[in-house]
Amino acid sequence: MADTELAPNLPQWMKDHAERYLSSGGTDGHIYTLSRPGAPEITVPSLLLTTAGRKSGQRYLFPLFYGRTGGSYFVIASKGGAPEHPGWYRNILANPEVVIQVGTETMPAKARTATGEERARLWQQAVEFFPPYADYKVKAGEREIPVVVLDPVR
Template structure:
């Protein structure tokens, strides 16, 4: 993926977060002030780059993450909205993604965690960012837990 763009529909504070993360190679932006989203403290974020399922262009956004074996996990919550976030739909269409965690950049294959793995990762992520519980209560869909396995 070459010319990566930040989605136009993201709030300005999210765009700023991504720009600072990229400009500093993760030194500024790796940690996010969770009070902006209803959580507490400074929480680690990664940058996920997916390929737009309609545009075919790479799109980048920051997500709170946890560890999942040798990889990472993220939550496709969209704040409890009734529909999955666009980035999740993008990785369903093309699961090969690019990830940046701090200064570490790598390619990964995304997959949805199921069963016991999903339950353990969901609890881990709720422990990191408690509002996920409210997000799940706000929607009828089962919020996906996505594992990013390095390739």
């Protein structure tokens, strides 16, 4: 996607991860191993989410950990437990039409915020595949961390 760029202000590890994912066509980087001091390694599946900037219209790419629900994918708008939502989430609220790359497959999708029982179920799944989300929830304080379902458009 020539008109797509990495989202601004990504931490270096996310930039490196996205570059590896992109340069391999999705054969490398679709699984991410996170090493943290004093904690066991965590291996999580990763996808690339492309959104349209809510102000600029520019297409931005974000590497995110994901889970599966039926024929769809879901991601967590945690921003590491920051008090505000990540930019990609604000982008999809303005325009839910996105593109995702899962491994070597790229597809259009429509993003929606899970609510109620669906949100609770998917949040629990997310904490199982990436336990730090539980810590992020505490750090986020009053902000409920959104769970975003990405429904492929086929």
